[in-house]
Amino acid sequence: MKWYYSTLVLIVVGVCVDVKSKVGDMLKKYPRIKAYQVDIDDSIKIATNYSIFTIPAILLFIRGKETIREARHISILDLDKKNCQILYIVI
Numbered sequence: 001m002k003w004y005y006s007t008l009v010l011i012v013v014g015v016c017v018d019v020k021s022k023v024g025d026m027l028k029k030y031p032r033i034k035a036y037q038v039d040i041d042d043s044i045k046i047a048t049n050y051s052i053f054t055i056p057a058i059l060l061f062i063r064g065k066e067t068i069r070e071a072r073h074i075s076i077l078d079l080d081k082k083n084c085q086i087l088y089i090v091i
Contacts, residue, residue, distance in 0.1 A: 014040045014055030022076045023058065030083060033060070062086065 020037070027035055040047050040055055050059060052071070058079065060068035068082050 011036050011038055011046075011050075011057075011059045011061070014038075014057065016056070019056055019074060019076075023079075026076055026080050026083070029080075033083075060086075 023035070027033055038046055040052065046052070050066075052059075054072050056074060057069070057071040058074060059066055060083065067086055068079070070079055
C-alpha cells in the first residue's frame with residue numbers, strides 16, 4: 001500500500017465508539033496526521049499484511065514506516081505522549 005509513504009498516517013482498527021471519539025479528539029492537536037478507520041471484517045487482507053491479531057489496534061506510520069503500534073488496552077494519554085515525542089523529532 002503506497003498511500004502512506006509521504007505522509008503521517010494513523011490506522012485505527014476495530015475501535016469502539018468511545019475510543020474512536022477519544023482518538024479523534026487527540027488528533028485535533030496533530031493536523032498533519034491523516035486517520036483511516038478500517039473494519040477488520042471487511043479488510044482481512046490489511047489485518048494479515050500488518051499482523052493485526054487483536055482489536056482494537058492503532059498503528060502510526062511516518063514516511064511509510066510503522067512507528068507506533070497499540071493494541072487491546074489502549075491508553076490515549078500514552079498514545080498522545082508517544083505521538084508528541086515522535087512528531088517533535090521527525091517534524
